[in-house]
Amino acid sequence: MTDRSPSSSGTLLTPDICVIGAGSGGLSVAAAAVAFGVDVVLVEKGKMGGDCLNYGCVPSKALVAAAKHAHGIREAAAFGVNAGDPQVDFARVHAHVHEVIASIAPHDSVERFEGLGVRVLQDEARFVDARTVSAGGHTIRARRFVIATGASPMVPPIPGLDDVSYLTNETIFDLTECPGHLVIIGGGPIGMELAQAFRRLGARVTVLEAMKALGKDDPDLAGIVLERLRAEGIDIREGAKVARVEQRGAGVAVHVESDDAPAEAAIEGSHLLVATGRRPNLAGLDLDAAGIIHDRRGIIVDRGLRTSNRRVYAIGDVAAGEEAGGLQFTHVAGYHAGLVIRSILFRMPVHENRGIIPWVTFTDPELASAGLSEAEARARHSDIRVLSSAYAENDRARAERRTEGSIKVITDSRGRILGAAIAGANAGEIINMWALAVSQKMKIKAFTGFISPYPTMAEIGKRAAIGFYTPSLANPWLRRLIRFLRVFG
CATH class of the missing domain: 3.50.50.60 (FAD/NAD(P)-binding domain)
Structure with missing residues (x-):
């Protein structure tokens, strides 16, 4: 990276990559790029770690965890443990949430990223033209830009x-x-x-x-x-x-x-x-000056996450792909980061595949999905199979009194797994194996042939998979074969 001093624009920085936004996606791009020895400037006007660390995934799951402990006390009597009603110290709950944020914050801090070799500018970024950004008294002219500014709460125009x-x-x-x-x-x-x-x-x-x-x-x-x-x-x-x-x-x-x-x-x-809902953070970027097309959904990108300005990529919540609707999840931003690193550093062709992205709602019971839903599968395929198994049929779920829930697995007629959805305890963990199956285009046979340890809730998936072959049990030719083989002792 070279520094010069233009007459009116402050210091000129010429990194290989300029990342705008220090949320999960921007931090992932910066960390990966600098690990390969690439010069990186990272610009963030707000808190390092973005929405996920400060206002989203981390604090919400910390609060959910506290609530689950309170509910566990209420449920304890069913297991022969009498604890009475929980006494909730909400100020302590608040402290717990912010202790969790504080424990993770050093990993996303300015100090850590500067230690990695990233130049961090804590200021607002604004495009000056198609290849130049102004931030913190500096002019940044990078080979490639990555916009990862995330999203903020959308407040509807409700009177009053x-x-x-x-x-x-x-x-x-x-x-x-x-x-x-x-x-x-x-x-x-x-x-x-x-x-x-x-x-x-x-x-x-x-x-x-x-x-x-x-x-x-x-x-x-x-x-x-x-x-x-x-x-x-x-x-x-x-x-x-x-x-x-x-x-x-x-x-x-x-x-x-x-x-x-x-x-x-x-x-x-x-x-x-x-x-x-949430709205993309576009204010102050002056995208029009850089020739970057955008609308209310965010910055318009192609399947390779490039904008209308070929020097500029957009990832995470701020990116609006060719398919309608954004997927505003932290793990999507991380997925996008991996794609743009491959594109920028290695000139590899990359394509976003939204069909392999799972998601989880962390209620209790949890609600998790991967791949096509039943409705989407019926719209795209002429013949599908819907396999299901209830938590109530699972021994571990009965032992823990967590029998609410079910798994639904969607396959095509030949058994290729198109999608899966789960409502129930630990659904967010169980969905991982089905997300892998969808991404690798696996067939349902793989889930009938592996050995699942007993007793685990993941067994409900194997039970559903076996259902794919249940109709064959009534096949008359198969039954005749079995009778014939008996002749040989």
Whole structure:
């Protein structure tokens, strides 16, 4: 990397790669590139580690873990262990969440990345032209740029929302007292995970979803999760359209319309959480100056994650691919990082394959998917097989009293695995083997031939796989062969 001093633009930096955004995807690109001896400049205007570390995956799963321990105390009597009702110290829960963030933060810190050899600029990045970025008093002219700026909570234009106090995933983890009544607008994964966590920690919770809660997942399996959440006392209202909100005393009133009750009904809560999706972080980048096409979904990229400016890639939440809809997951950003490293450093042709990307909603029971859903498989294939097995048929699930749930495996007529979905305990762990099967285009036979240790919940997958061959048991020719072979003793 060379430094020069243009007359009006500060220091000129000429790295091989300039990464904009220090979330999981940007950090992965920077770390991998510098490990190969490549000059890298990393620009981040906010917190290192991005949304995942500071506002997303890490704090939410830490909160979910605390809630699971509280719920475990309530369930202990069924195992002959009497502990009474849990006493939740919410200030300590808050401390636990931020201790987890603090324990991971050094791995994503400026100091660590500068120690690796990355030049880190803590400032806003802005494109000056098609091959130049300005940041922190520096002009950066890199061979390639990678935009990894992520996404932020999307706040819908609800009348009155600007006049009330509300929370998003960027502020809810700052609470040091448990809400009396948490009203959540949005019944997607974020809304449902936090709904269950706060309910288990002592809050009353109401979820308002304009369409179907967990509507992007298999409806049969999502139904299992929603039934459990309702059983725990969460009021989930689907088809509920928020007309307006208003401050009411120290709390908030949310006015709701539904098809069943066209007249507005007011729901009063102590706190309001807006969890209605996420929007790509594009503000301030001045993408038009670089000839980078973008829209409300994000930066438009091809299957190789290149933008309309061939020097520039976009990865993670900010990238909008050729297929409709973004997959805003940390592991997708990591997957994208690997692809662009191969493209930039080794000039290898790369293509994003969204069909192999799994995802998990960390409710209890968990909800996990990989590959095609049943509906998608029916739309693309003339003949499919749907294999299933219930947790209630699994001995480990019975031993742990975790019998809610099921696995659904989709194959084509020849047994190639097209997709799998699971609702149940440890679904996020079990889905890994099915994600591997989908990515490697494996056949269901592989799952009938391996030996699964007993007793494990992963056995439910093998039980489902065996179901592929059940119809052959009634084959008359097979039965005649067996009778014939008996003749030989």
